[in-house]
């Protein structure tokens with residue numbers, strides 16, 4: 001369990017005022033939006049209920065190229081070019097055309113934050129929003145209200161700033177559930193289990209990260225608990241199930257804008273169905289959003305234009321999400337069939353594996369990422385080191 005660094009009690013002073021851009025949530029999506037606004041001349045305020053990097057939703061694996069292109073490679077713990085796929089009686093080795101890396105969550109967040117030169121950060125729990133008298137949005141927090149014309153909800157699956165009637169909570173919402181444990185241990189292999197004895201509709205995994213294993217299970221069926229398969233897999237691997245960490249994972253896109261508020265990452269349902277890979281899409285859509293907000297901050301477009309353009313950007317990817325959702329359903333149904341074993345073996349062929357994984361990477365391609373608009377400020381680095 002991480003040590004709580006967030007301010008408590010008397011240290012939690014009232015928070016009031018306004019900012020040009022208000023980013024709610026300081027994880028993958030929120031910090032990436034803030035990074036894209038560096039040097040735009042805007043007053044950017046980032047809020048999170050915890051200190052930056054204090055608590056992670058997950059920190060499993062992400063395509064290595066994304067970390068490199070974002071300048072986050074110093075957070076990498078281990079990289080893999082092979083994926084072992086276990087079926088009940090066989091194991092296939094997929095030789096991936098690109099690498100996956102596990103990383104240190106706190107280090108990654110600090111590196112992203114170091115790139116968000118000029119942004120301010122406050123710990124506050126966001127509870128909702130209302131409309132301000134001059135068209136701005138008032139965000140309510142446990143420390144007071146903050147106003148801004150440009151508000152981003154990067155608060156994860158709960159989509160706190162939504163007032164739409166669609167359910168975002170289980171059991172009504174399209175959510176998967178995931179749980180992992182983080183025992184000490186080492187391994188050279190990135191592994192997943194497509195084994196209905198562990199998870200009927202979903203998969204289990206072991207992602208090594210230096211001196212720690214990240215062993216977990218994810219179910220596309222939100223009614224199925226994942227504690228038992230996680231513990232069973234840990235037992236199979238001879239690991240103690242230490243450091244439990246679980247959450248819901250949206251597996252359907254949600255509206256990226258609502259009443260003038262922008263949503264990115266899990267709050268917008270950007271996690272990819274079928275694989276539950278949500279970190280890369282959180283980066284991807286947050287970069288797109290940050291670039292739109294930057295144009296507004298620089299006076300080169302209006303908020304209305306940014307809302308429209310960001311919504312269109314997300315909409316253009318909806319077809320890929322629909323395909324992945326179909327794949328997710330098919331995998332759920334076929335998990336007990338020999339067909340699935342045949343498919344796993346097919347991907348041992350380099351051509352098939354390359355074709356599948358290159359198409360998959362293109363949904364949120366690493367070429368979209370680049371260096372921060374402004375090199376990480378020396379002042380910010382000094383502040384982090386203090």
Ligand SMILES: Cc1cc2nc3c(=O)[nH]c(=O)nc-3n(C[C@H](O)[C@H](O)[C@H](O)COP(=O)(O)OP(=O)(O)OC[C@H]3O[C@@H](n4cnc5c(N)ncnc54)[C@H](O)[C@@H]3O)c2cc1C
Nearest residue numbers: 025027028029049058060061125126156178265266278279
């Ligand atoms: C067990 C598990 C394993 C996973 N493994 C992988 C993986 O290997 N690879 C991958 O790509 N994806 C993985 N995912 C999915 C991935 O973790 C998410 O898609 C990703 O974290 C989404 O990023 P985000 O920035 O949108 O939201 P989050 O990372 O959830 O961040 C939300 C932020 O908002 C803050 N917050 C929430 N509510 C409030 C509030 N009311 N007030 C203030 N702050 C608040 C939180 O503290 C947090 O900092 C996994 C998920 C789970 C549950």
